[in-house]
Amino acid sequence: MAELVAYIVAGLATGAIYALAAIGFTLVWQTSQTINFAQGEYVMLPAILILAGVSFFGLPLWAAALLGGLVFVAVFGAGFKIAVVDPMIRHGVLPLAIATMALAIIMKEGAKDFFSSEAQTFPSPFPAGAVDILGVSLSIQHIAIIAVAFIAIGMLQWFVSRTRTGRQMQATAQNPGVALILGIPVARMVMLTFAINAALAVLASVLVSPLYLAKFSNGEVIGLFAFIAAIVGGFNQVRGALGGGLIVGVVDSLAAAYISSSYRLAVPLALLVLIILIKPEGLFGRREERRI
Amino acid sequence: MKPVLQVTGLRKSFGGVVAVDGVSFEVHEGEILGIIGPNGCGKSTLFNCILGQLVPSAGDIRLDGVDVTGSTPEAMNRRGVSRTFQLLQVFPELSVRENLILAGQEHRGTMLARLFGPGDAGLTAEADRMIGFFRLVHLADARAGSLSYGQQKLLDAAMAFMAGPRLVLLDEPAGGVNLTMLADLRERLRAMNAERGATFVVIEHNMDFVMSLCSRVIVMVEGKVLMTGTPAQVRSDPAVLEAYLGN
Numbered sequence: 001m002a003e004l005v006a007y008i009v010a011g012l013a014t015g016a017i018y019a020l021a022a023i024g025f026t027l028v029w030q031t032s033q034t035i036n037f038a039q040g041e042y043v044m045l046p047a048i049l050i051l052a053g054v055s056f057f058g059l060p061l062w063a064a065a066l067l068g069g070l071v072f073v074a075v076f077g078a079g080f081k082i083a084v085v086d087p088m089i090r091h092g093v094l095p096l097a098i099a100t101m102a103l104a105i106i107m108k109e110g111a112k113d114f115f116s117s118e119a120q121t122f123p124s125p126f127p128a129g130a131v132d133i134l135g136v137s138l139s140i141q142h143i144a145i146i147a148v149a150f151i152a153i154g155m156l157q158w159f160v161s162r163t164r165t166g167r168q169m170q171a172t173a174q175n176p177g178v179a180l181i182l183g184i185p186v187a188r189m190v191m192l193t194f195a196i197n198a199a200l201a202v203l204a205s206v207l208v209s210p211l212y213l214a215k216f217s218n219g220e221v222i223g224l225f226a227f228i229a230a231i232v233g234g235f236n237q238v239r240g241a242l243g244g245g246l247i248v249g250v251v252d253s254l255a256a257a258y259i260s261s262s263y264r265l266a267v268p269l270a271l272l273v274l275i276i277l278i279k280p281e282g283l284f285g286r287r288e289e290r291r292i
Numbered sequence: 293m294k295p296v297l298q299v300t301g302l303r304k305s306f307g308g309v310v311a312v313d314g315v316s317f318e319v320h321e322g323e324i325l326g327i328i329g330p331n332g333c334g335k336s337t338l339f340n341c342i343l344g345q346l347v348p349s350a351g352d353i354r355l356d357g358v359d360v361t362g363s364t365p366e367a368m369n370r371r372g373v374s375r376t377f378q379l380l381q382v383f384p385e386l387s388v389r390e391n392l393i394l395a396g397q398e399h400r401g402t403m404l405a406r407l408f409g410p411g412d413a414g415l416t417a418e419a420d421r422m423i424g425f426f427r428l429v430h431l432a433d434a435r436a437g438s439l440s441y442g443q444q445k446l447l448d449a450a451m452a453f454m455a456g457p458r459l460v461l462l463d464e465p466a467g468g469v470n471l472t473m474l475a476d477l478r479e480r481l482r483a484m485n486a487e488r489g490a491t492f493v494v495i496e497h498n499m500d501f502v503m504s505l506c507s508r509v510i511v512m513v514e515g516k517v518l519m520t521g522t523p524a525q526v527r528s529d530p531a532v533l534e535a536y537l538g539n
Contacts, residue, residue: 181381
């Protein structure tokens, strides 16, 4: 029993990280119909940039994290929107999706060529060790990751639902044409969404890299699981991405522990197929009407 | 009465097709002006040009005497022009109250308040007054997407008036609305004009609705103004009857 609880907590920790990436997926999709297939690489790269800041420029870790995070948000948030999304979206969703796949390859190969092909240790912002809760030994790191991710998601949810800018972001996602007529700065709202997506990726990167090391190929699994999480939870709801991320994390953790670590990737994919067949709008998503 | 809107020689063409051809008219303070005409005569294109969704090919548009030809929809909104659409255009996932607050908030506060200010922008009381005015009190917290078609039309109209604009353009407000809701909508629009002095232009196919609501009616045919007159004059004009019914 204690072992099961420990696996579930470990799954919730990785699931919370998938949720951060999945929320970025859904936000960007809702405001600009962009499916960012480089989302996994978005989580991989900030850790590499931070380590590069430490090893190449001799920066202290906190300064490298701050600088690396800001550079990443500017380049892969605003820069991505201007250089990739704006020119490509005019030609439809599919060319843009392919462009993001190309971006993923460039980010991955770039990290390998310009930094390292080896996995690098990334310092954890949280203390190592375990705490005993009701007879179950739980990793402090896992608990801290869950707490930080939930605080970040809670703040984002508050921002989106309670502030004026957040409501404008919702309006932009739901009906950009009318939002424009009402005087809402739609272009600025879309840009803000891309910046938030990049910031969530930086946070996810800092949380996940101490667990799985910083490596150029990390994005493959994280991107896949975040995509599955967004679909399982519901692509049109932030709470869907959160729920989907946690479910995928726990399923992945239990599959690795009790089925086979060789087939752990297959279990979330099977879950994805099942959800698409039974509830295509996702477990927490809302059915969408389209006028044709 | 001084004109709120002056449209002079407005023309809009798409390639070889002239959708609006030299249209001129004025809308006066506190007036309800109707625009009627067969499908495809250029009524909605005219609205799109006035609101800045389309750039006119020629002519000019003045709001309170200021040339606003070619302004963006965002700029026109800030100058106090709002509109509704033929097809419903509410924010389905937001509540009725949130829709109304959103419709009014861009006109309020400083840049800082716009970015980080409270979600209601100090507009909850005004939104609730508008909800009461359009008799949507029991639906104030309901998701807009869950309202009936007629109720959403009422909400759509309420949103257009929320910011207290100088001019509202209503594009087929009665389209698809049942008779009971239609009477309600007409009464609310009349009250909005009488009690708040709202100025608006209505495009509509429902003749009874237009004739009973508007003080003046413009008839458009093939992108041009065929005639302008009172509802009684329009009803009895042989050229209008011919345009609608043929020889």
